[in-house]
Amino acid sequence: MIYLDYAATTPVDSRVAATILALLTADGDFANPSSNHQAGLRSRAHVAHAAERLGALINAHPDRLIWTSGATESDNLAIIGAARARAHRGRHLITMPTEHKAVTDTFAALEQQGFEVSWLAPDSRGLLEIAQLEAAIREDTQLVSIMHVNNETGIVQDIAQIGAVCRQHDVLYHVDAAQSLGKLPLDVGNLPIDLMSMTAHKVYGPKGVGALFIADRPGCHIEPLTYGGGQQKRLRPGTLAAPLIAGFGHAAEIASSCQADDLKHLAELRDQLWGGIRDVPGVTLNGDIDGFPGILNVSVDGVEGESLLLALEPLCVATGSACNSKSQEPSGVLRAMGLSDMQAQSAIRFSLGRPTRGEDVAAAVELYCNAISRLRGIAPEPPA
Amino acid sequence: MTSEIYSARVRKLFGNPAHAGSLAGAHAARVDDQGVSVQFFADVADGRILELRFLAWGCPHVIAAAEALCAQYERRPVSELKSFEAGQLMQSLSVPVEKTGRILVIEDAARSLAEMLGKI
Numbered sequence: 001m002i003y004l005d006y007a008a009t010t011p012v013d014s015r016v017a018a019t020i021l022a023l024l025t026a027d028g029d030f031a032n033p034s035s036n037h038q039a040g041l042r043s044r045a046h047v048a049h050a051a052e053r054l055g056a057l058i059n060a061h062p063d064r065l066i067w068t069s070g071a072t073e074s075d076n077l078a079i080i081g082a083a084r085a086r087a088h089r090g091r092h093l094i095t096m097p098t099e100h101k102a103v104t105d106t107f108a109a110l111e112q113q114g115f116e117v118s119w120l121a122p123d124s125r126g127l128l129e130i131a132q133l134e135a136a137i138r139e140d141t142q143l144v145s146i147m148h149v150n151n152e153t154g155i156v157q158d159i160a161q162i163g164a165v166c167r168q169h170d171v172l173y174h175v176d177a178a179q180s181l182g183k184l185p186l187d188v189g190n191l192p193i194d195l196m197s198m199t200a201h202k203v204y205g206p207k208g209v210g211a212l213f214i215a216d217r218p219g220c221h222i223e224p225l226t227y228g229g230g231q232q233k234r235l236r237p238g239t240l241a242a243p244l245i246a247g248f249g250h251a252a253e254i255a256s257s258c259q260a261d262d263l264k265h266l267a268e269l270r271d272q273l274w275g276g277i278r279d280v281p282g283v284t285l286n287g288d289i290d291g292f293p294g295i296l297n298v299s300v301d302g303v304e305g306e307s308l309l310l311a312l313e314p315l316c317v318a319t320g321s322a323c324n325s326k327s328q329e330p331s332g333v334l335r336a337m338g339l340s341d342m343q344a345q346s347a348i349r350f351s352l353g354r355p356t357r358g359e360d361v362a363a364a365v366e367l368y369c370n371a372i373s374r375l376r377g378i379a380p381e382p383p384a
Numbered sequence: 385m386t387s388e389i390y391s392a393r394v395r396k397l398f399g400n401p402a403h404a405g406s407l408a409g410a411h412a413a414r415v416d417d418q419g420v421s422v423q424f425f426a427d428v429a430d431g432r433i434l435e436l437r438f439l440a441w442g443c444p445h446v447i448a449a450a451e452a453l454c455a456q457y458e459r460r461p462v463s464e465l466k467s468f469e470a471g472q473l474m475q476s477l478s479v480p481v482e483k484t485g486r487i488l489v490i491e492d493a494a495r496s497l498a499e500m501l502g503k504i
Contacts, residue, residue, distance in 0.1 A: 304443060341419075380423040
Protein backbone atom coordinates (compact mmCIF):
# COMPACT_ATOMS: atom_id res chain seq x y z
CA MET A 1 0.00 0.00 0.00
CA ILE A 2 1.17 3.49 -0.82
CA TYR A 3 -0.88 5.90 1.25
CA LEU A 4 -1.29 9.35 -0.28
CA ASP A 5 -4.60 10.28 1.33
CA TYR A 6 -3.44 12.33 4.31
CA ALA A 7 -6.12 14.94 3.68
CA ALA A 8 -8.68 12.26 4.52
CA THR A 9 -6.92 11.25 7.69
CA THR A 10 -3.49 10.71 9.18
CA PRO A 11 -2.10 7.89 11.30
CA VAL A 12 -1.83 8.64 15.00
CA ASP A 13 1.69 9.63 15.99
CA SER A 14 3.10 6.90 18.24
CA ARG A 15 3.87 9.48 20.96
CA VAL A 16 0.25 10.62 20.83
CA ALA A 17 -0.97 7.03 20.99
CA ALA A 18 1.07 6.51 24.18
CA THR A 19 -0.55 9.59 25.71
CA ILE A 20 -4.03 8.28 24.89
CA LEU A 21 -3.34 4.79 26.16
CA ALA A 22 -2.19 6.13 29.50
CA LEU A 23 -5.66 7.57 30.11
CA LEU A 24 -7.72 4.56 29.13
CA THR A 25 -7.08 1.77 31.59
CA ALA A 26 -7.45 1.21 35.33
CA ASP A 27 -3.79 1.88 35.99
CA GLY A 28 -4.05 5.25 34.27
CA ASP A 29 -5.96 8.52 34.72
CA PHE A 30 -9.24 7.21 33.32
CA ALA A 31 -11.66 9.08 35.60
CA ASN A 32 -14.39 11.45 34.47
CA PRO A 33 -12.79 14.90 34.27
CA SER A 34 -15.95 16.44 35.74
CA SER A 35 -15.61 14.42 38.94
CA ASN A 36 -14.27 16.26 41.95
CA HIS A 37 -12.30 13.42 43.54
CA GLN A 38 -8.56 13.04 43.16
CA ALA A 39 -8.77 10.81 40.09
CA GLY A 40 -11.20 13.22 38.41
CA LEU A 41 -8.93 16.14 39.15
CA ARG A 42 -6.01 14.32 37.55
CA SER A 43 -8.09 13.63 34.46
CA ARG A 44 -9.21 17.27 34.42
CA ALA A 45 -5.58 18.35 34.53
CA HIS A 46 -4.89 16.37 31.36
CA VAL A 47 -7.77 18.16 29.61
CA ALA A 48 -6.49 21.53 30.81
CA HIS A 49 -3.00 20.70 29.60
CA ALA A 50 -4.40 19.74 26.20
CA ALA A 51 -6.20 23.08 25.96
CA GLU A 52 -2.93 24.86 26.75
CA ARG A 53 -1.14 22.88 24.05
CA LEU A 54 -3.81 23.48 21.40
CA GLY A 55 -4.16 27.10 22.48
CA ALA A 56 -0.41 27.57 22.07
CA LEU A 57 -0.57 26.22 18.52
CA ILE A 58 -3.14 28.82 17.44
CA ASN A 59 -2.32 31.58 19.94
CA ALA A 60 -5.66 31.31 21.73
CA HIS A 61 -6.44 31.41 25.43
CA PRO A 62 -7.31 27.83 26.53
CA ASP A 63 -10.64 29.06 27.90
CA ARG A 64 -11.74 29.95 24.38
CA LEU A 65 -11.72 26.32 23.20
CA ILE A 66 -14.74 24.01 23.17
CA TRP A 67 -14.01 20.31 22.70
CA THR A 68 -16.16 18.49 20.15
CA SER A 69 -16.17 15.16 18.31
CA GLY A 70 -14.45 16.61 15.25
CA ALA A 71 -14.59 19.33 12.63
CA THR A 72 -18.05 18.38 11.40
CA GLU A 73 -19.54 18.93 14.83
CA SER A 74 -17.48 22.08 15.28
CA ASP A 75 -18.80 23.43 11.97
CA ASN A 76 -22.38 22.63 12.94
CA LEU A 77 -22.00 24.16 16.39
CA ALA A 78 -20.37 27.31 15.04
CA ILE A 79 -22.70 27.90 12.10
CA ILE A 80 -26.05 26.89 13.56
CA GLY A 81 -25.10 28.19 17.00
CA ALA A 82 -24.10 31.61 15.68
CA ALA A 83 -27.01 31.88 13.26
CA ARG A 84 -29.50 31.18 16.04
CA ALA A 85 -27.76 33.42 18.55
CA ARG A 86 -27.91 36.36 16.15
CA ALA A 87 -31.21 35.59 14.42
CA HIS A 88 -32.86 38.53 16.20
CA ARG A 89 -30.42 40.84 14.37
CA GLY A 90 -30.83 39.31 10.91
CA ARG A 91 -31.07 36.03 9.04
CA HIS A 92 -28.65 36.49 6.14
CA LEU A 93 -25.58 34.24 5.95
CA ILE A 94 -22.72 33.91 3.45
CA THR A 95 -20.61 30.94 2.37
CA MET A 96 -19.25 29.24 -0.77
CA PRO A 97 -20.21 26.05 -2.61
CA THR A 98 -16.57 24.96 -2.39
CA GLU A 99 -16.73 24.51 1.38
CA HIS A 100 -16.64 21.05 2.95
CA LYS A 101 -19.98 19.25 3.12
CA ALA A 102 -19.97 19.77 6.88
CA VAL A 103 -20.42 23.46 6.09
CA THR A 104 -22.51 23.41 2.91
CA ASP A 105 -25.01 20.89 4.26
CA THR A 106 -25.32 22.88 7.48
CA PHE A 107 -26.09 26.07 5.56
CA ALA A 108 -28.55 24.14 3.40
CA ALA A 109 -30.30 22.99 6.58
CA LEU A 110 -30.47 26.59 7.80
CA GLU A 111 -32.03 27.64 4.50
CA GLN A 112 -34.78 25.12 5.24
CA GLN A 113 -35.24 26.85 8.61
CA GLY A 114 -35.86 30.27 7.09
CA PHE A 115 -32.35 31.69 6.89
CA GLU A 116 -31.20 33.24 3.63
CA VAL A 117 -27.81 32.09 2.35
CA SER A 118 -25.68 33.76 -0.33
CA TRP A 119 -23.45 31.19 -2.05
CA LEU A 120 -20.43 33.03 -3.46
CA ALA A 121 -18.92 31.46 -6.58
CA PRO A 122 -15.15 30.94 -6.63
CA ASP A 123 -12.81 31.88 -9.45
CA SER A 124 -11.32 29.15 -11.63
CA ARG A 125 -8.70 28.38 -8.97
CA GLY A 126 -11.31 28.10 -6.25
CA LEU A 127 -10.51 31.41 -4.58
CA LEU A 128 -12.95 34.00 -3.26
CA GLU A 129 -12.69 37.48 -4.69
CA ILE A 130 -12.87 39.94 -1.81
CA ALA A 131 -14.91 42.44 -3.81
CA GLN A 132 -17.56 39.76 -4.24
CA LEU A 133 -17.74 39.30 -0.48
CA GLU A 134 -17.99 43.03 0.12
CA ALA A 135 -20.82 43.26 -2.37
CA ALA A 136 -22.68 40.36 -0.79
CA ILE A 137 -22.67 41.67 2.80
CA ARG A 138 -25.93 43.36 3.77
CA GLU A 139 -27.27 45.07 6.85
CA ASP A 140 -28.86 41.84 8.01
CA THR A 141 -25.80 39.63 7.35
CA GLN A 142 -24.73 37.85 10.54
CA LEU A 143 -22.19 35.20 9.58
CA VAL A 144 -19.61 34.44 6.89
CA SER A 145 -18.06 30.96 6.71
CA ILE A 146 -15.07 30.54 4.39
CA MET A 147 -12.53 27.78 4.98
CA HIS A 148 -8.76 28.20 5.19
CA VAL A 149 -7.35 25.30 3.09
CA ASN A 150 -9.71 23.53 0.71
CA ASN A 151 -9.84 19.81 1.41
CA GLU A 152 -10.05 18.85 -2.26
CA THR A 153 -7.70 21.26 -4.01
CA GLY A 154 -5.44 22.63 -1.29
CA ILE A 155 -6.24 26.20 -2.32
CA VAL A 156 -5.57 28.68 0.50
CA GLN A 157 -8.13 31.42 1.09
CA ASP A 158 -6.98 34.81 2.36
CA ILE A 159 -8.58 34.49 5.77
CA ALA A 160 -6.96 37.69 7.07
CA GLN A 161 -8.55 39.78 4.36
CA ILE A 162 -11.90 37.99 4.56
CA GLY A 163 -11.94 38.43 8.33
CA ALA A 164 -11.06 42.12 8.02
CA VAL A 165 -14.04 42.70 5.73
CA CYS A 166 -16.29 40.89 8.18
CA ARG A 167 -15.04 42.98 11.11
CA GLN A 168 -15.70 46.18 9.15
CA HIS A 169 -19.34 45.16 8.86
CA ASP A 170 -19.73 43.61 12.33
CA VAL A 171 -20.32 40.18 10.80
CA LEU A 172 -19.04 37.03 12.50
CA TYR A 173 -16.39 35.11 10.59
CA HIS A 174 -16.15 31.31 10.90
CA VAL A 175 -13.18 29.40 9.47
CA ASP A 176 -13.09 25.66 8.90
CA ALA A 177 -9.42 25.00 9.59
CA ALA A 178 -9.59 21.20 9.47
CA GLN A 179 -6.96 21.01 6.74
CA SER A 180 -4.66 23.79 7.92
CA LEU A 181 -4.40 23.31 11.68
CA GLY A 182 -0.82 22.45 12.56
CA LYS A 183 0.22 22.68 8.93
CA LEU A 184 0.06 26.40 8.16
CA PRO A 185 0.56 29.24 10.66
CA LEU A 186 -2.74 30.07 12.38
CA ASP A 187 -2.68 32.93 14.88
CA VAL A 188 -6.23 33.64 16.04
CA GLY A 189 -4.83 36.15 18.52
CA ASN A 190 -3.97 38.38 15.61
CA LEU A 191 -6.30 37.21 12.86
CA PRO A 192 -9.87 38.58 12.63
CA ILE A 193 -11.43 35.17 13.19
CA ASP A 194 -14.44 34.71 15.47
CA LEU A 195 -15.05 31.00 15.21
CA MET A 196 -12.65 28.31 14.02
CA SER A 197 -13.27 24.57 13.58
CA MET A 198 -10.46 22.10 14.16
CA THR A 199 -9.97 18.35 14.24
CA ALA A 200 -7.26 16.08 15.59
CA HIS A 201 -7.15 13.29 13.04
CA LYS A 202 -5.70 15.43 10.24
CA VAL A 203 -2.67 16.27 12.38
CA TYR A 204 -1.63 12.81 13.54
CA GLY A 205 -4.07 12.84 16.45
CA PRO A 206 -6.99 10.49 17.09
CA LYS A 207 -10.31 10.37 15.26
CA GLY A 208 -13.34 11.42 17.28
CA VAL A 209 -12.11 14.65 18.80
CA GLY A 210 -12.09 18.22 17.58
CA ALA A 211 -12.41 21.72 18.91
CA LEU A 212 -14.11 25.01 18.25
CA PHE A 213 -12.36 28.29 18.98
CA ILE A 214 -14.71 31.10 20.01
CA ALA A 215 -13.22 34.59 20.11
CA ASP A 216 -13.60 36.68 23.23
CA ARG A 217 -15.24 39.75 21.82
CA PRO A 218 -18.65 41.43 22.01
CA GLY A 219 -21.34 39.83 19.89
CA CYS A 220 -19.43 36.61 19.39
CA HIS A 221 -21.83 34.18 20.98
CA ILE A 222 -23.32 30.86 19.95
CA GLU A 223 -26.26 28.86 21.16
CA PRO A 224 -25.74 25.22 22.13
CA LEU A 225 -27.10 22.49 19.90
CA THR A 226 -27.25 19.84 22.62
CA TYR A 227 -28.41 19.90 26.22
CA GLY A 228 -27.93 17.71 29.22
CA GLY A 229 -25.10 18.90 31.39
CA GLY A 230 -23.12 21.91 32.44
CA GLN A 231 -19.83 20.99 30.82
CA GLN A 232 -17.99 23.48 28.62
CA LYS A 233 -20.02 26.50 29.66
CA ARG A 234 -23.17 24.57 28.62
CA LEU A 235 -22.21 25.10 24.98
CA ARG A 236 -21.31 21.47 24.37
CA PRO A 237 -22.43 19.37 27.31
CA GLY A 238 -21.45 15.76 27.83
CA THR A 239 -18.60 13.84 29.42
CA LEU A 240 -15.32 15.00 27.98
CA ALA A 241 -13.34 12.38 26.04
CA ALA A 242 -10.24 13.03 28.12
CA PRO A 243 -7.96 10.45 26.45
CA LEU A 244 -8.75 11.75 22.97
CA ILE A 245 -8.52 15.37 24.09
CA ALA A 246 -5.13 14.70 25.65
CA GLY A 247 -4.06 13.05 22.41
CA PHE A 248 -5.24 16.07 20.44
CA GLY A 249 -3.24 18.35 22.71
CA HIS A 250 -0.12 16.28 22.29
CA ALA A 251 -0.56 16.17 18.50
CA ALA A 252 -0.94 19.95 18.50
CA GLU A 253 2.28 20.39 20.44
CA ILE A 254 4.15 18.09 18.05
CA ALA A 255 2.72 20.01 15.10
CA SER A 256 3.94 23.25 16.67
CA SER A 257 7.46 21.95 16.85
CA CYS A 258 7.74 20.53 13.34
CA GLN A 259 5.43 22.73 11.26
CA ALA A 260 8.24 24.44 9.34
CA ASP A 261 10.02 21.16 8.59
CA ASP A 262 6.73 19.53 7.57
CA LEU A 263 5.96 22.34 5.14
CA LYS A 264 9.39 22.12 3.53
CA HIS A 265 9.07 18.33 3.28
CA LEU A 266 5.60 18.56 1.71
CA ALA A 267 6.69 21.22 -0.78
CA GLU A 268 9.59 19.03 -1.97
CA LEU A 269 7.31 16.01 -2.38
CA ARG A 270 4.59 18.04 -4.09
CA ASP A 271 7.12 19.40 -6.59
CA GLN A 272 8.40 15.88 -7.22
CA LEU A 273 4.85 14.61 -7.78
CA TRP A 274 3.75 17.43 -10.05
CA GLY A 275 7.05 17.27 -11.93
CA GLY A 276 6.43 13.59 -12.60
CA ILE A 277 2.91 13.88 -13.97
CA ARG A 278 2.56 17.38 -15.38
CA ASP A 279 3.79 16.33 -18.84
CA VAL A 280 1.29 13.49 -19.22
CA PRO A 281 -0.90 14.63 -22.14
CA GLY A 282 -4.27 15.91 -20.96
CA VAL A 283 -3.31 16.37 -17.30
CA THR A 284 -4.45 19.61 -15.67
CA LEU A 285 -3.95 20.94 -12.17
CA ASN A 286 -7.11 21.82 -10.25
CA GLY A 287 -6.40 24.72 -7.94
CA ASP A 288 -3.10 26.50 -7.70
CA ILE A 289 0.45 25.18 -7.49
CA ASP A 290 1.07 27.86 -4.86
CA GLY A 291 -1.61 26.40 -2.59
CA PHE A 292 -1.05 24.19 0.44
CA PRO A 293 1.71 21.77 -0.68
CA GLY A 294 0.16 18.75 1.03
CA ILE A 295 -2.62 18.50 -1.55
CA LEU A 296 -2.37 18.12 -5.33
CA ASN A 297 -5.58 17.68 -7.33
CA VAL A 298 -5.32 16.75 -11.00
CA SER A 299 -7.73 15.86 -13.76
CA VAL A 300 -6.89 13.95 -16.91
CA ASP A 301 -8.65 13.83 -20.26
CA GLY A 302 -9.84 10.55 -21.76
CA VAL A 303 -9.93 8.51 -18.56
CA GLU A 304 -12.90 7.57 -16.41
CA GLY A 305 -12.33 8.51 -12.79
CA GLU A 306 -13.66 5.44 -11.01
CA SER A 307 -11.66 3.12 -13.24
CA LEU A 308 -8.60 5.29 -12.72
CA LEU A 309 -8.95 4.98 -8.96
CA LEU A 310 -9.12 1.18 -9.13
CA ALA A 311 -6.31 0.99 -11.68
CA LEU A 312 -4.13 2.98 -9.30
CA GLU A 313 -4.20 0.31 -6.58
CA PRO A 314 -2.24 -0.22 -4.35
CA LEU A 315 -2.06 3.55 -4.31
CA CYS A 316 -4.50 5.07 -1.81
CA VAL A 317 -5.75 8.39 -3.13
CA ALA A 318 -9.15 10.05 -3.37
CA THR A 319 -11.62 11.20 -5.96
CA GLY A 320 -13.34 14.29 -4.62
CA SER A 321 -13.42 14.45 -0.86
CA ALA A 322 -13.20 11.21 1.09
CA CYS A 323 -16.66 11.74 2.49
CA ASN A 324 -17.86 11.89 -1.09
CA SER A 325 -15.81 9.16 -2.68
CA LYS A 326 -18.57 6.57 -2.75
CA SER A 327 -20.84 8.92 -4.59
CA GLN A 328 -21.21 8.74 -8.36
CA GLU A 329 -21.69 12.51 -8.46
CA PRO A 330 -18.78 14.62 -9.68
CA SER A 331 -17.21 16.82 -7.02
CA GLY A 332 -19.31 19.90 -6.31
CA VAL A 333 -16.14 21.80 -5.48
CA LEU A 334 -14.59 21.16 -8.88
CA ARG A 335 -17.88 21.81 -10.69
CA ALA A 336 -18.13 25.16 -8.89
CA MET A 337 -14.63 25.97 -10.15
CA GLY A 338 -15.90 25.54 -13.71
CA LEU A 339 -14.74 22.01 -14.51
CA SER A 340 -16.95 19.88 -16.74
CA ASP A 341 -18.51 16.70 -15.35
CA MET A 342 -15.92 14.66 -17.24
CA GLN A 343 -12.99 16.71 -15.92
CA ALA A 344 -14.33 16.63 -12.37
CA GLN A 345 -15.01 12.92 -12.61
CA SER A 346 -11.42 12.13 -13.58
CA ALA A 347 -9.98 14.20 -10.74
CA ILE A 348 -7.61 12.52 -8.32
CA ARG A 349 -6.55 14.11 -5.06
CA PHE A 350 -3.06 13.18 -3.94
CA SER A 351 -2.41 14.27 -0.38
CA LEU A 352 0.99 13.98 1.23
CA GLY A 353 1.99 13.71 4.84
CA ARG A 354 4.79 13.66 7.35
CA PRO A 355 5.54 9.93 6.77
CA THR A 356 5.52 10.21 2.94
CA ARG A 357 8.88 9.45 1.35
CA GLY A 358 10.29 10.30 -2.05
CA GLU A 359 10.05 6.61 -3.02
CA ASP A 360 6.31 6.71 -2.35
CA VAL A 361 5.89 9.65 -4.67
CA ALA A 362 8.05 8.03 -7.36
CA ALA A 363 5.91 4.89 -7.17
CA ALA A 364 2.74 6.97 -7.31
CA VAL A 365 3.95 8.75 -10.44
CA GLU A 366 4.68 5.43 -12.13
CA LEU A 367 1.31 3.95 -11.13
CA TYR A 368 -0.56 7.05 -12.30
CA CYS A 369 1.18 7.18 -15.69
CA ASN A 370 0.75 3.44 -16.26
CA ALA A 371 -2.93 3.51 -15.27
CA ILE A 372 -3.68 6.35 -17.66
CA SER A 373 -1.84 4.61 -20.46
CA ARG A 374 -3.67 1.32 -19.81
CA LEU A 375 -7.15 2.87 -19.63
CA ARG A 376 -6.60 5.01 -22.69
CA GLY A 377 -5.41 1.89 -24.49
CA ILE A 378 -8.76 0.14 -24.01
CA ALA A 379 -10.98 3.18 -24.62
CA PRO A 380 -12.69 3.80 -27.96
CA GLU A 381 -12.15 7.06 -29.80
CA PRO A 382 -14.23 9.87 -28.28
CA PRO A 383 -17.69 10.12 -29.84
CA ALA A 384 -17.82 12.46 -32.83
CA MET B 385 -13.16 1.39 0.26
CA THR B 386 -12.82 -0.22 -3.15
CA SER B 387 -12.89 -3.76 -1.76
CA GLU B 388 -16.48 -3.16 -0.66
CA ILE B 389 -17.52 -1.94 -4.09
CA TYR B 390 -16.00 -4.54 -6.41
CA SER B 391 -16.26 -8.31 -6.27
CA ALA B 392 -13.17 -10.45 -6.69
CA ARG B 393 -14.36 -11.38 -10.17
CA VAL B 394 -14.77 -7.75 -11.21
CA ARG B 395 -11.29 -7.00 -9.93
CA LYS B 396 -9.86 -9.93 -11.88
CA LEU B 397 -11.63 -9.05 -15.13
CA PHE B 398 -10.82 -5.34 -14.79
CA GLY B 399 -7.20 -6.02 -13.93
CA ASN B 400 -6.65 -8.41 -16.81
CA PRO B 401 -9.04 -7.69 -19.67
CA ALA B 402 -7.65 -10.26 -22.08
CA HIS B 403 -10.19 -9.32 -24.76
CA ALA B 404 -9.56 -5.57 -24.68
CA GLY B 405 -8.56 -4.16 -28.03
CA SER B 406 -9.83 -3.88 -31.56
CA LEU B 407 -9.76 -6.22 -34.58
CA ALA B 408 -8.71 -4.72 -37.88
CA GLY B 409 -11.27 -5.28 -40.60
CA ALA B 410 -13.71 -6.95 -38.22
CA HIS B 411 -17.42 -6.25 -37.82
CA ALA B 412 -18.00 -3.60 -35.15
CA ALA B 413 -20.89 -2.13 -33.19
CA ARG B 414 -20.72 0.78 -30.80
CA VAL B 415 -23.10 2.42 -28.32
CA ASP B 416 -22.53 5.69 -26.42
CA ASP B 417 -25.02 6.34 -23.66
CA GLN B 418 -25.26 6.87 -19.88
CA GLY B 419 -21.74 8.36 -19.87
CA VAL B 420 -20.42 5.04 -21.17
CA SER B 421 -18.91 4.10 -24.53
CA VAL B 422 -18.68 0.46 -25.59
CA GLN B 423 -17.52 -0.93 -28.91
CA PHE B 424 -17.42 -4.62 -29.81
CA PHE B 425 -15.45 -6.16 -32.69
CA ALA B 426 -16.06 -9.66 -34.05
CA ASP B 427 -14.50 -11.96 -36.63
CA VAL B 428 -17.00 -14.57 -37.71
CA ALA B 429 -17.04 -17.62 -39.94
CA ASP B 430 -19.84 -20.14 -40.56
CA GLY B 431 -22.16 -18.45 -38.09
CA ARG B 432 -19.63 -18.73 -35.28
CA ILE B 433 -17.72 -15.93 -33.53
CA LEU B 434 -14.03 -16.66 -33.95
CA GLU B 435 -12.71 -13.66 -32.06
CA LEU B 436 -14.51 -11.09 -29.96
CA ARG B 437 -12.86 -7.90 -28.66
CA PHE B 438 -14.01 -4.71 -26.95
CA LEU B 439 -13.05 -1.13 -26.28
CA ALA B 440 -14.76 0.60 -23.36
CA TRP B 441 -14.83 3.91 -21.53
CA GLY B 442 -16.59 3.55 -18.24
CA CYS B 443 -16.39 2.42 -14.65
CA PRO B 444 -14.72 -0.86 -13.60
CA HIS B 445 -18.04 -2.71 -13.73
CA VAL B 446 -18.48 -1.71 -17.37
CA ILE B 447 -14.99 -2.85 -18.32
CA ALA B 448 -15.35 -6.09 -16.36
CA ALA B 449 -18.76 -6.76 -17.92
CA ALA B 450 -17.45 -6.17 -21.44
CA GLU B 451 -14.54 -8.52 -20.78
CA ALA B 452 -16.84 -11.18 -19.31
CA LEU B 453 -19.15 -10.95 -22.30
CA CYS B 454 -16.29 -11.39 -24.77
CA ALA B 455 -14.92 -14.38 -22.85
CA GLN B 456 -18.37 -15.96 -22.76
CA TYR B 457 -19.31 -15.59 -26.42
CA GLU B 458 -16.01 -16.05 -28.22
CA ARG B 459 -16.04 -19.29 -30.25
CA ARG B 460 -19.82 -19.51 -29.74
CA PRO B 461 -22.56 -19.32 -32.39
CA VAL B 462 -23.72 -15.83 -33.30
CA SER B 463 -27.27 -16.91 -32.42
CA GLU B 464 -26.30 -17.20 -28.77
CA LEU B 465 -25.08 -13.60 -28.66
CA LYS B 466 -28.48 -12.50 -29.96
CA SER B 467 -30.11 -13.72 -26.78
CA PHE B 468 -27.67 -12.01 -24.42
CA GLU B 469 -29.32 -10.22 -21.51
CA ALA B 470 -27.53 -8.00 -19.05
CA GLY B 471 -29.37 -9.24 -15.96
CA GLN B 472 -27.45 -12.48 -15.55
CA LEU B 473 -24.13 -10.72 -16.07
CA MET B 474 -25.03 -8.09 -13.51
CA GLN B 475 -25.83 -10.79 -11.00
CA SER B 476 -22.66 -12.76 -11.63
CA LEU B 477 -20.55 -9.60 -11.24
CA SER B 478 -22.56 -8.19 -8.30
CA VAL B 479 -23.08 -4.93 -10.15
CA PRO B 480 -24.87 -2.33 -7.99
CA VAL B 481 -28.40 -1.66 -9.12
CA GLU B 482 -27.66 2.03 -9.69
CA LYS B 483 -25.31 0.99 -12.49
CA THR B 484 -27.98 -0.94 -14.39
CA GLY B 485 -28.15 1.73 -17.09
CA ARG B 486 -24.45 1.41 -17.79
CA ILE B 487 -24.60 -2.37 -18.15
CA LEU B 488 -27.60 -2.04 -20.44
CA VAL B 489 -25.34 -0.08 -22.77
CA ILE B 490 -23.27 -3.25 -23.09
CA GLU B 491 -26.40 -5.23 -23.81
CA ASP B 492 -27.39 -2.74 -26.52
CA ALA B 493 -23.95 -2.89 -28.12
CA ALA B 494 -23.86 -6.70 -28.00
CA ARG B 495 -27.32 -7.02 -29.56
CA SER B 496 -26.43 -4.46 -32.18
CA LEU B 497 -23.38 -6.52 -33.09
CA ALA B 498 -25.39 -9.76 -33.09
CA GLU B 499 -27.98 -8.23 -35.37
CA MET B 500 -25.26 -7.08 -37.75
CA LEU B 501 -23.61 -10.50 -37.74
CA GLY B 502 -26.94 -12.20 -38.28
CA LYS B 503 -27.34 -10.42 -41.59
CA ILE B 504 -24.06 -11.77 -42.95
